[in-house]
Structures are given as C-alpha cells and as structure tokens.
Amino acid sequence: MNLLEAAKNGIITDAMKEVAAAEGVEASVLLENIAEGRCVIPLNKNRPSKFVGIGKGLRTKVNASIGTSSDIIDPAAEVSKAIAAQRAGADTLMELSVGGDLDSIRKDVLSAVSLPVGSVPLYQAFKEAIEKYHDPNKMPEELLFDVLERQCADGISFMAVHCGINRLTIERLQRQGYRYGGLVSRGGSYMVGWMLSNNKENPLYEKFDRVVEILRKYDCVLSLGNGLRAGAIHDSLDRAQVQELLINCELADIGRKMGCQTMCEGPGHLPLDDIEANVKLQKRMSNDAPFYVLGPLTTDIGAGYDHISAAIGAAEAARYGADLICYVTPAEHLALPNEQDVVEGVRAARVAAHVGDMVKLGRKDRDRDMSKARRDLKWEEQFKLGLFGEKAREIRDSRAPMEADTCTMCGSFCAMDNVEAYFRESLKESPKK
Numbered sequence: 001m002n003l004l005e006a007a008k009n010g011i012i013t014d015a016m017k018e019v020a021a022a023e024g025v026e027a028s029v030l031l032e033n034i035a036e037g038r039c040v041i042p043l044n045k046n047r048p049s050k051f052v053g054i055g056k057g058l059r060t061k062v063n064a065s066i067g068t069s070s071d072i073i074d075p076a077a078e079v080s081k082a083i084a085a086q087r088a089g090a091d092t093l094m095e096l097s098v099g100g101d102l103d104s105i106r107k108d109v110l111s112a113v114s115l116p117v118g119s120v121p122l123y124q125a126f127k128e129a130i131e132k133y134h135d136p137n138k139m140p141e142e143l144l145f146d147v148l149e150r151q152c153a154d155g156i157s158f159m160a161v162h163c164g165i166n167r168l169t170i171e172r173l174q175r176q177g178y179r180y181g182g183l184v185s186r187g188g189s190y191m192v193g194w195m196l197s198n199n200k201e202n203p204l205y206e207k208f209d210r211v212v213e214i215l216r217k218y219d220c221v222l223s224l225g226n227g228l229r230a231g232a233i234h235d236s237l238d239r240a241q242v243q244e245l246l247i248n249c250e251l252a253d254i255g256r257k258m259g260c261q262t263m264c265e266g267p268g269h270l271p272l273d274d275i276e277a278n279v280k281l282q283k284r285m286s287n288d289a290p291f292y293v294l295g296p297l298t299t300d301i302g303a304g305y306d307h308i309s310a311a312i313g314a315a316e317a318a319r320y321g322a323d324l325i326c327y328v329t330p331a332e333h334l335a336l337p338n339e340q341d342v343v344e345g346v347r348a349a350r351v352a353a354h355v356g357d358m359v360k361l362g363r364k365d366r367d368r369d370m371s372k373a374r375r376d377l378k379w380e381e382q383f384k385l386g387l388f389g390e391k392a393r394e395i396r397d398s399r400a401p402m403e404a405d406t407c408t409m410c411g412s413f414c415a416m417d418n419v420e421a422y423f424r425e426s427l428k429e430s431p432k433k
C-alpha cells in the first residue's frame, strides 16, 4: 500500500506522523489533505529519505536542481553541489544531468544526500535516443517507459513528467503564433519536436495510465511538467501555457484517483501582477493539487541576479499558495551553476519561502522575536533566530565594532543603544514588550 492509498484508508503512517510533528499540524489533518490530494510526501519504496511534506497548510519548501550539462561533465562536482544544497537548507533536490553516464551520476547523487531526489526522465530518454539513433525524433516510445521504471527503481522520489504537452497544446501554440521567449523547457522542446516529426500524440499523455502505474508502484510523486512555461515576461499566461496547465490539472485529478501522489508545475517568467492569477488558476483547476513553481522570474533583464528576481516572484507565489519553490541561481541564463551559485540560490529561495509563509501561514513569531533581540542588542539570539545565523556572525565578526554591543554600521551613533539609554528610566515602570 502506498502513501496515498494508506491515507485514503485512514491509516496514519510514520511519514505522516513525522511531517505533522515537524510542521506543527495535526496528523489527522495532514492525512485528510494527502487523501484528497492537497499534500504529498515524496517517497520511494527502494530508498529511505527524509520525510518532506509539500502542500496545503505546510511550510513552503525549496528545491535545488543540480546536474551535468553536455559541456561540463564533472560528476564529483555535481555530488558536491548536491551536498552543498542540502547543507544550505534545500528541502528537495533534483538531479538533472544531461551529460555523461546518467545512471551512474544519479546513483552517486542518491547515495550522497538524504533529501528526496527528483528527476526529469525525458532528458535521459532523448539522450539515449540521440546516442543510439543519432536523432532524438527516432526515440522509441517504449524507451520513455523504460527510463521511468529505471529511475524509479533507483530511488527517485518525485518525477517531472511532461504529460501535458500534447497535440492540442501544440495547436494552441501554433494558432497564437510563436513566442517572444520560444520554448525554454529542455524536455518540452524535445517532446514537441518528436510529436511534430512523427505526427503522433505524446505517449506520456496517450498512455498516461502507464505513467501513473509505474510511479504509483514506487510511491514516487508525479510532478506534471510544464513544458510550455513562459520563458519571457511577454509570454506570461499566454494561451499555450494556460492550455497545458489546464491539461495538467485534469491529469492531476486522474493521477490522484488512480492512487498516485501528484503535483503540478509552472510557470517560468511572470510579471509580479500575473502571479496571483497563475497560482489561483492552478489551485482552482487542479482541486488544490500542490503547486511546484519554477521561479517565477519577475523580469527578463536581471541576469547575474536572477536568484533575486526569482525570489521576489517566489515570495509572491508562496503568499498565494505555491507549495514548492524551485530555486534559481545567479548563473541562470548564463552558465552551469557552480557550488557557490547553488548555495546562493538555495538561500535566496529560503528567504522567499519564509516571506511567503508569513502571509500564507500567518507565521510571524520568529520575526517578532528577532525584532526584540535586535532592539535589545542580543547578538547571540539574533544569530540563533536568523535564517542564516552563521553567515550573519561571519559578517559581523569580519568588521568588529569598538563597542561590543553595537555594530560598525553606526558605531557610537547606534540608535538602538541611544534610545535604550533615554528610555531606561521610564521602562522600569512600564516593562518592555
């Protein structure tokens, strides 16, 4: 019995108990949300991993993606990045290698971290088709299902599968005219090419029940990939993107009814004022399936600082209900991220998730405690309460103040210290909050 089946039968599993305790929610509420498809816990019967809850009522989670490219193939570096992402506080990891021995890299990454690990099986299927037939469009349909099975058997806990790019989606794209940002999904673009070249329907859509059956068997979460996500602000929420989202939302319902944990992906580049609509549309059309957002990047001109552009969008998306944020690194649109890029990307996304959760979950206690510690110049407490205590300590120590209580920003002009002195007497009678 997999997790969703257990939930539908009213059985609270160890994974549910652990997630409920970590999130401070009732296990019975979590059970109901899993049973109704509003929450998922990525798992795999072949690989124990940390239990991470994603969905309604739970803290917004952060995913870090690593993986080789065809230009830079350094499996050891990818393992180091995976470990760095876990240390920096990522909740999940995606192994997205497209260069080198993919089976071997996946196994190395899976054994290096305890996080749930996700994948995009289309990359491997098309890579193997290119190697064998020298043409991605000659990929045999069976290879897709073989790769799904292989990656699940290795221990993948959530899988981005591009089922929603079908003939109808392509037709919609053709009717509206091409886009400012074209297609930015690697898997999506290969799948579109395959369908047009073979004049066939996407096998992952046509044989959706086979996709579900494989993932369901391993307890792996089906993440409905967003192949037509916008790669440009001016393509945000265009008809092709919404068409695919609509199909993915329909499939999310079918997948959950068939007993497979399911979530939807989106949306790529979106201006700030489109984000609320996008999240609400996904939630409404999918009956509250967890929403895994890539970005959203809120401007096209921030390269070098796209982790910040994406964090702004992610905070807004989380505020309106997005459940899992895929980080963006400073190398986005420019190069394969290095380890430092990975760490910066995770940290930026963690800030975004927290900012969103302050509104989505109404959790502001930690911020209030931090304000008090800051006002009272209690530095150790500040380091404890901050999201990045060690980083904060490092910066402060690198420019030590003359007065131990203050910092070198204002020194003897320290407003906190000065005001405290003025109010010291009156505060004796009227205690501070």
Ligand code: SF4
Residues within 6 Å of the ligand: 406, 407, 408, 409, 410, 411, 413, 414, 415, 416, 417
């Ligand atoms: S010196 Fe300035 S920045 Fe530093 S603690 Fe005091 S008021 Fe804050």
